Amino acid sequence: MASPAEVVVAIDVGGTGLKGAVVDAAGRSSGVERRATPVTDGPEAVVGAVLDFAAELSGRGAVAGVGLAVPGIVDAEAGIVREAANLGWRELELGRRASERLGIPVSVLHDARAAAVAEGAAGAARGVADWLLLTLGTGVGAAVVVDGAFYLGPGGRGGELGHITIDPRGPTCACGRRGCLEAYASAGHIARHYTVRANRVSGAEEVVARAAAGDPVAEDVWAHALDALAIAIANYDALLDPDLVVIGGGLAAAGEELFGPLGRLVKGRSLSGEPPPVVPARFGERAGRLGAAITAWRAAGREDFGGWAAAA
Numbered sequence: 447m448a449s450p451a452e453v454v455v456a457i458d459v460g461g462t463g464l465k466g467a468v469v470d471a472a473g474r475s476s477g478v479e480r481r482a483t484p485v486t487d488g489p490e491a492v493v494g495a496v497l498d499f500a501a502e503l504s505g506r507g508a509v510a511g512v513g514l515a516v517p518g519i520v521d522a523e524a525g526i527v528r529e530a531a532n533l534g535w536r537e538l539e540l541g542r543r544a545s546e547r548l549g550i551p552v553s554v555l556h557d558a559r560a561a562a563v564a565e566g567a568a569g570a571a572r573g574v575a576d577w578l579l580l581t582l583g584t585g586v587g588a589a590v591v592v593d594g595a596f597y598l599g600p601g602g603r604g605g606e607l608g609h610i611t612i613d614p615r616g617p618t619c620a621c622g623r624r625g626c627l628e629a630y631a632s633a634g635h636i637a638r639h640y641t642v643r644a645n646r647v648s649g650a651e652e653v654v655a656r657a658a659a660g661d662p663v664a665e666d667v668w669a670h671a672l673d674a675l676a677i678a679i680a681n682y683d684a685l686l687d688p689d690l691v692v693i694g695g696g697l698a699a700a701g702e703e704l705f706g707p708l709g710r711l712v713k714g715r716s717l718s719g720e721p722p723p724v725v726p727a728r729f730g731e732r733a734g735r736l737g738a739a740i741t742a743w744r745a746a747g748r749e750d751f752g753g754w755a756a757a758a
């Protein structure tokens with residue numbers, strides 16, 4: 447008889463790095479590891495790196511399943527990545543290929559939805575039925591939760607708030623259109639706008655710190671990012687009247703520099719004058735990996751993840 451499953455393997459597949467771990471049923475991670483994503487070697491090399499990483503982690507215990515969080519359009523039910531532009535993936539049967547290689551069930555999900563799974567099951571949005579998650583990283587990821595379930599639309603492409611238009615004459619976005627939320631408020635674009643205008647290379651966190659210290663170019667770039675976020679959140683509020691907005695991703699670490707002014711700007715733009723609270727994600731950058739783990743545990747029949755907040 448097989449030994450009882452003790453852990454799942456969870457990997458957050460990013461455009462620059464793969465973050466993986468083995469996670470037990472109480473939410474404790476071990477063997478947390480980060481590897482480079484070999485994007486320049488082509489799409490198949492990235493698939494190979496993900497499968498190798500999952501196989502290695504699977505050797506570290508009795509594994510019930512695997513969860514893979516992917517930055518792109520995912521058909522979670524079929525385990526197919528429809529499109530992941532940063533990885534060069536199109537119509538990739540990642541779930542089938544991974545489960546054939548590993549011999550265990552594999553769940554594949556959209557990375558922002560993975561983060562929302564973790565925040566909804568055990569984090570900032572636990573017990574909340576109607577809420578929005580925005581992740582501010584290389585891009586702007588979003589997950590729309592209505593009545594306790596993700597709103598996906600018939601083709602699974604719904605809820606991409608990162609690409610709603612803030613200004614049709616605005617800067618060019620990674621999607622090729624102009625003035626998307628992402629083109630103002632992602633860490634990638636904040637860094638780029640500052641670097642071009644100030645003629646000095648700077649990461650987004652540094653831009654926020656410079657803005658707080660009175661650097662006028664940084665102040666202007668950051669003000670545009672905050673305005674764009676406030677417009678997007680106020681529009682979302684007018685449309686769906688959520689109870690909560692959660693912000694995750696690397697930039698959420700900006701803390702009061704982000705949440706202080708953003709809360710005031712959203713209130714100023716809100717139709718009702720009583721917009722939902724805008725709060726930081728509980729799990730920060732770990733949310734995608736933990737959501738992938740929760741999804742793998744759910745596929746294995748587990749239900750209760752309330753204790754993960756303390757353990758993870």
Ligand SMILES: [Zn+2]
Binds near residue numbers: 628
């Ligand atoms: Zn866009």
